[in-house]
C-alpha cells in the first residue's frame with residue numbers, strides 16, 4: 758500500500774535552494790465582510806500573530822512578508838553542510854502542515870463566529886536575485902491591493918470598473934482622500950523577522966519600499 762499508493766505521489770523539494778511558502782486566506786473577500794474598511798488593524802495583527810507562530814515552528818525559516826490576506830515565508834537549508842530542510846522537503850507535509858498551523862494560530866488570534874481557512878503553496882527558486890524579485894512582486898501587489906481597498910471604501914464597484922491606478926488616485930483625491938497618507942504597513946506590507954536578541958520573532962511595521970531600499974531585503978535573504 759505504501760509503495761503502490763503513498764510513495765507514488767511523494768514529491769520532494771530539491772536541496773540547497775530557496776524555498777518560499779505562501780499562505781493565502783480562503784475566500785477572504787467574504788470572510789472580511791463587516792470588518793473595518795479599507796484596512797482592518799485587528800485582521801493585520803492576527804495575521805502577524807499567525808505568521809510569528811508558524812515562523813517559530815518551521816525549520817530553516819529566515820523571514821516572512823505579509824500583506825492583505827497573505828503571508829510568504831522564506832526557508833533555506835544551505836547554511837551548513839547538514840542544515841535540515843523542513844520535513845526533508847516532503848511537499849505534501851510542508852503545504853498541509855503550514856496551512857493547518859497558520860489557520861490554527863489565526864483562528865486563535867481572531868476569535869470569530871466564522872472559521873477562517875488558508876491555502877498554502879510552495880515555490881522553489883534557485884537564484885538569490887529572483888528571491889528578491891519575488892518579494893518585490895508581492896510588495897507591488899500590496900500597493901495595488903491597498904489602493905483598490907481604499908478606492909472601494911469610497912466608490913461603488915461599478916464606478917471603479919476599468920479605471921487605471923492614476924484614475925483611482927484622482928477619484929480619491931476628489932473626495933479629499935490621499936492614498937499616500939495611509940499607514941505605511943497597509944501600503945507596503947509587514948515583515949516578520951527574528952528579534953534583536955535572536956530568540957523570538959517580531960513584526961516590523963515600518964518596512965521600506967523594497968525597490969527603493971534594496972539593502973533591507975539584501976540583509977534578510979541569505
Ligand SMILES: Nc1nc2c(ncn2[C@@H]2O[C@H](COP(=O)(O)OP(=O)(O)O)[C@@H](O)[C@H]2O)c(=O)[nH]1
Pocket residue numbers: 781782783784785786787789790792793794795796797798800801825826
Ligand atoms: N475589510 C478588509 N478586508 C480586507 C483587508 N485585507 C484584505 N481584505 C479582503 O481580503 C481579500 C483578499 O483578496 P484575495 O485573496 O484575492 O481574495 P479571496 O479569494 O476572497 O481571499 C480582499 O479582496 C479584501 O476583500 C482589510 O484590512 N480589511
Ligand SMILES: [Mg+2]
Pocket residue numbers: 781782783784785786826
Ligand atoms: Mg485570499
